[in-house]
Amino acid sequence: MAEMSGARILVRSLVDLGVEVVFGYPGGAVLPIYDELYNHPTIKHVLVRHEQGATHMAEGYARSTGKPGVVLVTSGPGATNAITGITDALMDSIPMVVITGQVATHLIGSDAFQEADTVGLTRHCTKHNYLVKSPDRLAHVIHEAFHIATSGRPGPVVIDIPKNVQVATAPYERPDLSNHVSYRPQVKAEKAQIAQAVAMIAAAERPIFYTGGGIINAGPEASALLRELAELTGAPVTSTLMGLGAFPAASPQWMGMLGMHGTYEANMAMNKADLIVNIGARFDDRVTGRLDAFAPHSKKIHIDIDRSSINKIVMTDLGIVADAASALRDLVAEWKASGRKAADLEEWWARIAGWRARKSLSYPESGTEIMPQRAIADLYQATRRSGKDCIITTEVGQHQMWAAQHYGFDAPNKWLTSGGLGTMGYGFPAAIGAQMGNPDSLVICIAGDASIQMNIQELGTATQYRLPVKVFILNNEYMGMVRQWQELTYESRYSESYSDSLPDFVKLAEAYGWIGIRIEGPQELEAGIRQMIETPGPVMVDCRVAKLTNCFPMIPSGAAHTDMILDPSQIEGTLADEAKALV
C-alpha cells in the first residue's frame, strides 16, 4: 500500500469522516496540515481571528447541525487559547474534535518554541485526548476520536500531533472501530426500568417532565418523541436552559424554563410535584436552588446517558442509563403497549393555572426607554413574522436570561448558548459557526455590551466568508448580571461592573464592512429590528436599553424554589455569608 504523510492521513481521514468545515488558525506546528488543506476540494477552512473563536464556532456548528465541530490550531498558544472553548464543550456536551499541532517528538519536554503540554493541559477539560507519536497510529486515533466525541455523552476530544508525525509517512486504511476494549456507552435502557417508569408516570397525580440538553443531543427524533410522550401523559413540561426548543413554547403544556431565572409556575410545579421525570438534564445548581428544599415531595426518575450524572447531586428513585431518544422511544412504546390512558390531572393543572396567573415574566413598560425584555419580545415577533428559519445564539449574562425567558423556541437546535461554563464571548463565534452550517438560516446573536467585546475580533471572519450573521446588542453600559448581584448582595456597590469606554458599535461594524444600526428609543425598536432582519449581509445593532433593569424572576443563590423573587420591591437588606459564598 502506498504510504502518505501524517498530514495527508489526517486530511484523508477527515474527508472519510464526512467533515466539511474546519475552523482554525495556522502556525508553525501545523504547517504540513495547512499545506494539505491548500485549495482542498471538499473541506472548507474558516480562518478565525483567535483560537477561542474557532472553538465556539465549532460548538455553534455542532449544536445547530448535529454534526461534530472540527478545530485546527497550532501548538503552544494556539492550544492554550482553545482551552476555554474546549471546556465549554465539555460542560455542555458538545461533540467537537480539536486537532492541535505539537513540536516534534524529540523536542517534547525541552521547553521548545511554542511548546505546551497540550495533553496535560486538556486532560480534565476533554472527554478524551491523544498525543500521537507515530503516523501509523494516526488514522486509528482520528477515527476513534470522532467516534468518542459523537457517541455516548458527546464531548470534546483533543488530538495532539507533533510536527514530525505530520511529515513522516505511513499507509492509510480506514480502521475498524467496532470493538473498543473499554469504551462502550450504554444507549438502550433496561426493559424492566422502562416498564417501571411508565407505571410511575401513570400513577402520578402531579407529574412534571424536567428536560435538558440531552434531548437536543439525542437528535430531532428525541424532541418529537418528547412531544408525543407529553401528549400521551398530559403532564406539564419544563426545561433547563440547554434544553429549550426540545418542547414547543407554543404548547399549552409548556411551563417555561425552570431554575434561577425560570418561571414561577415551573419552579412551583417542581416543588409541589409528586413525580419528576428528568430526561437529559443533570440537576445543576442553577436548577435546584437550595438542595435540601428541592422538590421535597416527589419521586424522581432520572434518564441520562452518563451514569455519573445519576445520584450525583439529587438522589433518584429510578435511575435509567440510556440515550434520551432511545429511552423516549421505549417509554412511548411501552405506554401504548400497556394500553395506558392519561391520568386525570385536572386538579394539578388548576394549581398550575394559579401559579401562571402570577405572570412572573411580566415587566414594567417604559415610555421613554427600551425595556430589554421588550426588545427580546419584539425581536421574537419580528423573526416569526419574517417566516425565516431562525437560530438564536447568546453571550452570557442578563441578556441571555431575558432571551431564554422572552423568546419562544419551538424547535431543537435553534438555541445555542453557553450553559454549564457560562462563557462570555461564546455567542458571536457560535453564530458564525451556526451560519456556516446553516447558510440559509437567519442567525442572530443576542449579546450584551460587555460580552460581545470578548470575541469581537471575529467581525472580520464573518466579513471574509460573507456570513450574514446579525448581532443584537442589548446595551445597558453594564456587566448587567454582575451589577444586578452587586445591587442585591452588596448594597449597590458597583465594583468594576460599569462598561466604561465602550466603542461606537456602529462605527466599529462599519470599519469591518458590516452595517451598523443604533436603536435609541422605543419608537425606533420595531423599525430597527426589521431593518436588521431585512438587510442581506452582516449587521450589528446597538440597542440602547434601560440601564438598571434587573432580571426577574430570580431564586437568590442558596434559596428554595418557593423563595422566588418576583419583583424588586421584595428585596431588602443584605444576604447572609452562606448565600454570599455561593455563585
Added chain:
Amino acid sequence: MHITEETSERHVLSITVTNEAGILAKIAGLFTARGYNIESLTVADISDDHQVSRITIVTNGPPRVIDQIIAQLDRLVPVHKVADLTENGPFVERELALVKVAGTGEARIEALRIADIFRAKVVDTTTESFIFELTGPTDKINTFVSLMRELGLVEVGRTGIVGMVRGKD
C-alpha cells in the same frame, strides 16, 4: 460562616485500565479535580502483552461520594472496569513495608523479637541497624511501625495496598 464535612468510609477500589501514556495522571487528576481523597495508590502492568494495568486506590468519603468516584472513573475512556472491593464482599488486602530501625543493646533485641512476632523478615543488617520487610494489611503495618518508633525507627517505605476479592471468581 464555617464549612462542615460529612463522615467518611474507607473503600478499596481496583481499576483495570488500558496501559497508555498519561493514564495515571488522568486518574490521579480526576481525584484532585473533583476533591476526592487518595489514601494510597498502586499501579502495575498485569498482562502478558503490557496492554492492561491494575490500579488499586484506597479512598475515603461518604457513600454517595464513593458511588460518584466509581461512576466518574468508569466513564474515562481507557478504564475497563472499576471494582469496589469493600462493597463486593470479603477481600484480601496486602501491602509491603520496609522499616529501618537503628539501635544497640536491649532496644535492638526487642526490635528483633517484635519483628519475629509480626513475621517480618530481616533483609539488611549492620551491627547497629536492621531493615525489616513486612507484608500485611494496613493496620498490621501501622502497628509494627508504631512499635518500632520507640525502638529506634529511622525510616519507613510502603508500597500501598493491592487487593483482591476472595473466592474463585
